Each structure stands twice: as structure tokens, then as C-alpha cells.
Amino acid sequence: MKITLHNDAKSHTSSEFIILAAYSNSKEGKKAQTSKAAMLSTDRKEIIAAYEQVPARNYFKGERGENFLFTGSQGVQILAVGLGDKRKTTLEHIRRAIADAYKQAAQRFSNVSIDLDSFDTKQLAETTAAIVEAIGMTSYVFDKHLSSKKTPKLQTIYLDTLEKKSHTKKIEEVIKQSLIVTDSIALARDFVNEPPNVLNSEVYAKLIEADSKKLPGVKIKVLNKAQMKKEKMDLFLSVNDGSAFEARLVHLTYTPKKASSKTKHIAFVGKGLTFDTGGYSLKPADSMVNMKFDMAGSSTVYGAFRALALLEVPVKLTCVLGLTDNSINSLATKPDSIVRARNGKTVEILNTDAEGRLVLADCLDYTSELKPDAMIDAATLTGACLVALGHETCGLMANNDKLANELLDAASQANERMWRLPIFEEFSNDIKSPIADLKNMGSNRFGGSSKAAAFLQEFVRDGISWAHLDIAGIGDGQGHLPYCPAKGASGLVIRSLIQYVQSQKA
């Protein structure tokens, strides 16, 4: 599907379907309040005339979530999407309204016009980004394993504006950038949705390697098992012991064109469990379904990394991904094992299903060595995160308030839900073992997300600002958002990470 900006569009490009905004108090506010119907947010006379001929418009108030469909001249269908009070409309309201409108159009029309001028034109760039993001995220389908695919009829979306081309250079750029973001979200969703018999650690590393070759300024290094052994990543490798596939550590670097020794360096680390059976601490059958999703941390950070490289941000980036599955054979790690981590600390493994933190531990130590200015990991780490914060929220834990606040700000600007949880000293004490330096479980189930973070913190070297994002809830099944699939990977948090890096001064 193509998204095309049409300047100087005296009439709408599509003769099939037009989407435009309506507010409960449009710029003709006073008039709107005295009239029964909502005012359409357009000056186009032929549309207003068609609207005024429909008696049912009297019931349309333009409230948020309220839509009104009517027929214009020559049979064109016009959908007015209600956005409520213009002064209170946010970009997220626009994102959701466009996602709903896209769904109405996708199977019925081959081309659609969105009337850009009907939205708040004071922030046209931001509005356009929200519209393109909504279309890009909503149009995603994972249908490669279906014998008969339901291909949408919709081929082209025109963003129509009366503005002259000379005024909309920035908008063209915004469309291009937003598509980079949504393409990266789609790729991240694809990785997670791919079943474990197709995508294992070795295949996953190869796919990322192939994709990274297309990115400007990016270098990739993939460590195999022998190389990881040399790196003393025994804690990570203990998770791989029962697998038929070799673990992989993917290390990507993006260097901006004008890099100097002063260029800021941000590192991402991602948990990539291509499937998690729980190991010998085996998951019950019902909880094991969908454990292909346990790699969402790695695809989230890779999605953000690749978008940022394509956007050519002036910040140096590192992205380290720990890839393996957690399976069982006679060599698989048994509970009670004590294993030495890359940083020298010994860990008593009491539950082989708390494996993500073992993989991340060695990855965090490895990444710390590169001395980034900030290190952010993402992982589907704990069910406790859903208990604490719900399915709709990304848990944030950090050793640095400034970094935590910057991430919260970025998430809020991206309209994604993120909430900070503490790492108290008591939690760190609770993961100490009497017979090893650490154990991989707390002594009870309380504060599970924070105790997992307390464990990870043991592998972050002194002086490194670090934040941990627990995406166990927000990573999939976000069907309450019209631009996310009801089932499967959500691709959320990628936009927050992009926003965070873009807000950094080079």
C-alpha cells in the first residue's frame, strides 16, 4: 500500500472514500454550539453542502469515537471522524480514529483520501506522523502461513492538502520517516510472530544479519557458541544447554556520519528467547502456548535500532541481542546448578524458567564493557509485571533517575504506557544465596519484577546508567488499541525508544 501526499488538491484525489476530521467544537466554535450537528472541520463547500443535505447529521456531535458516514457528489463516501473538543484532542486520539477509519476502508475501497487540512493544521507535521503511524501499524498482517490470504482492496492512501508544494517539504519528510518507523515495527512483529519451528536462534541471527546489511553506518558481529564460551558467558550458555540450536550473541553498532569522541553513545540490550519451555522447571501446557513471544525484547530493541539507523540519528548506538531457546534434553541445566557469570559472580539456578535474566546478565556485562552513556534493556521478563501494572503497561526499572525520567517522558510523547517500579535494597538482599553469590529467584513471589531487576543490576558495571523495560504485558495482545493486532506481537515501546534517542543531544 502506498501513502502519497497530494498538494494543491483543489478537490479530493479519491473518488471512492474521503476521511476528514470533525470536532465537537470546531474553529467555528460558537456556531457549532448553537447548531445541533457537529461542524465538519473543512472549508470545502461541496462537502459542507452534501453534509447539510443529510438530516441524520443532527445526531452527530463530533464526539471522540463517534463517526458519521454520508455520500458526497458523484457517490463518494465521506467519513467524518469525531475527535471531540479540539482543544483537548491529542495525537493518540488521531492515531486511534485513523486506525478505525482504515479498518472501515481497507476491504471496500481501492483508494482513499485523508483530508489533512481538516485536522489541527497548527501542528501538521505531528498530525501527519500520527496518521501515517496509524495506517502503517493498522495495515500490518501476519498471513504468510495462510494458504488463502485476505488481501486488502486498499492500494493507495492520498493525504490531500490545499497547501502548495513549497510549504510541505517537511511533511514529505515526515511521511518518509514515519514509514521507516512502522516498517521497523512490522519487522519486529514478524520476528515475534514467526513460530519456533521456523525461527530459532540461528535463523533469527541470520535474518537480522541480512536486514542489517541494508542499514547505513551499521556493522554487525555475531558470536557463536564457541566464541561466547571464550567470552566466559557461561550463565547465558547454561540456558542453551538443552537446545538443538546454538545460542547467538548479535552485536550491532551504528556510527553516525559526523561522529566524534564526544558523540553520545546509547546501548540497547534485548532478551531473545525464541521459545521458552521453562526448561526442567517446565511450564504447564497452557502457559507454554505463545512462548515464541519470549523474544519480543530483542525484536523491540532491534526494531528501534534499525529505525534510528535509517533515520540517521546523530547518536552512536549499540544493540546487543541474546538469542537462544530454553528447551530440555539430558544436558539441559538442572535446578540447583551453580554457574559462573561473565562478570565472575556465581549464580544458583533455582528455577530454570527464570532464564531471561541469566541471558541478559552476561549481555549486560558484555555491553557495560563498551562504556555507553546509557544502557537500556528490554525483555518479556516477568509475569509479575502484569500483576503489578496490568497488561497495557511497560514496567520501567532503573539505577538512574535522569535516565528513568527521560524514558518516561519519551513514552508519554509517544503515547505509550510506561510506569516505574523501584529496586529497593531489600530486593537485592533477597536474591543473595547462602551457597553462591546470587540466586535467580527471590524467596517469595512478591515484587517479582523488581527482584528480577535487582538481579540484572548485579551485572551492570559501576558508573553505567541503566534502565530495564519489562515488556511482558505490553509486548503482545494489545487489541484494545485499534492500531495493534488483537493477537500477536504489538510492536509497542519501539516508538518510545526512538523518541528517547531522538530527544538526546548529539
Ligand SMILES: [Zn+2]
Ligand atoms: Zn522462562
